[in-house]
Amino acid sequence: MIKNKNLRKFILEISKIDQKLELFDELNSFQAQILKFLFKNKKVKNSFIFKNLKSDLSRAQKYRAYKVLLDKKYIIKKNNETFLYSK
DSSP states (O other): OOHHHHHHHHHHHHHHHHHHOOOOTTTOOHHHHHHHHHHHHHHEEEEHHHHSSSSSHHHHOOOHHHHHHTTTTSSEEETTTEHHHOO
């Protein structure tokens, strides 16, 4: 049981948000690294993503994970650069 009431409220709110978005269940570590890097830097070259972000995934698995982010419109690819998707 969680003794800190604020922490308990925080965890409950995060679980409510995650149930609606279903984002955190479907991200693998490489996808999370891409999004984290893009939150900090706003745009990045595609070659940097696949060469410098470390992961246990093979090259093909990295490209598939990247394509999933593109298909779900979390990121945008333009002229060999990747951006976060914003409406």
